[in-house]
Amino acid sequence: MAVAETEGVTASAGRNASRPDGYALFWGLPLALWQGIFFLAPLAFLVVMTFWTVESFRLEPAFETVNWVRMWSKGYVVDTYLRTLGYGVLAAVVCSVLAFPAAYALAFKVSPATRRLGVFLLITPFFTSYVVRVYSWQAVISDNGIVNTVFAFLGFGPVEMLNTLFGTVVGYMTLCLPLVILLQLFSLANVDRSLIEAAHNLGCGRIRTIFLVIIPSAKVGLILAATFTFILCFGDFVSPVSLGGSKPPTLSILIVDTVKQGNHWPRAAVVAVTMVATLIVVAFTALYFAYGHGRAKR
């Protein structure tokens, strides 16, 4: 490992810049060691395990592609994969659309103090007990829950919301909405105000300004926010189970079922590796569209 000072200027005399000293290693190594042992090695093991076999409920080290073939030849696995992709895209679109007016308002229509308060109020719940908040939603949207009690009082309903796709999406929003509003807000706040004024001066209407000036300028943050939503919801387990009723299943549910029924770890590993690979492809595609694509066009 060749180590050099960031600026290439070495103030402490006599130190060989190309050889890491004890001081550099003391700060550099902990992460490499910890993530190497407890993150990279387990992930590598996951890939290896997809080629192992299960003989009478016991794991046998092997190099067989049988798990890959078995999982992907099943129609319901392919269906579940496509469905989970669809849920991720749906969550990204719904969340981006619902978040945008709030992010827009906080970026352009309030004082800096109010904006700071808004940021504070949004950061707090993002790090707060997702699983408990999902449980709480059950009480709100169940058949005799709070919303349906209000509906009954108004003379209609009950509307089935728990254990439907709607319920799952409510859970996804619970997970992602604060984060997406924040990411959109940060990118909108960095849009050059003079561009917007120029558009208005040249007779561009409000709506047209949003779509032709503001959204293209804030593109990077908007794409990143949608990508984060996809990543978080694609792999989420709690919402599809507790609010979506597990039926139809997502890939996360499929993994847990595969492990529970018959203890088939290698097949679960196949699904997990597929999910990680999908997330990597999506992340790099999003980065390409966020940073690379537009610049080449200009």
Added chain:
Amino acid sequence: MSLDRIIRGSLLGYVLVALGFVFVPIVISFIFSFNEGRFPVLPIENFSTVWYEAIWNEAPVPRAFRFSIIVGLSVAAISTFIGFATAYTDFRYRFFGKNVYLALALLPPTIPVLILGLVMLMFLGRVSLVGELHSVIFAHVVYCTPFAMALIRLRLSQMDPDLERAAWNLGANNWRGMLFVILPFTMPSIFAALFLTAAVSFDEFMIAFFVGGVNETLPVRVLNMMQGQVSPRINAVGSVVFAVSITLVILAQVFLLTRRGTGRLKAPV
């Protein structure tokens, strides 16, 4: 002019609705934890602390609370140290493979927690490290370190690298430069990282569920209670979890936003 006010008003109303959506579950859980009735339905019955007494006297919950605190404190300390070390390495050094190194530092939270939990269980199970409280700590550090690293790196990016060099020129060695220049400057972000990683660990349930075995942390207890029947005790446990994690996140933000000490360094006496 009045159209502007209508648009502004409805946008602000929309922000309130969005915040309402975010805070409704927290508030609901809190309200029903004090409701005497068994089921979370309207109208609300008598105010009562009976569910809090129930969870207090129910062995698994205080035990899970104790485990959560042990795990949270250990994870906060370890992942803040590793996060700091990594942020400083990124700040000061250039080396071959740095991009891979940084990817390693920031990637774990983008892997679904279900898969993280699964691979940790499979891997740690192989080396007989699974099912113990320290297994949860090992796994949570992987997940929490990136948050600490990001916060401290952000703070370091506000610092002029010449400050450290000035210290060296004045005769400080690397360690003294660290002690008297880098550490004082990054101190607010170190505290923010401690609180935030404690909060993330305190709230994380999937990894802890997989690798913890019978050692349930508080959110895992909630997850397991949810498998059973509806019980207001879940609201009571949930409210405790909310109270702890909201406090931690607020403390983290207070330290992050603090302006004290910005750009000013105390001279060593």
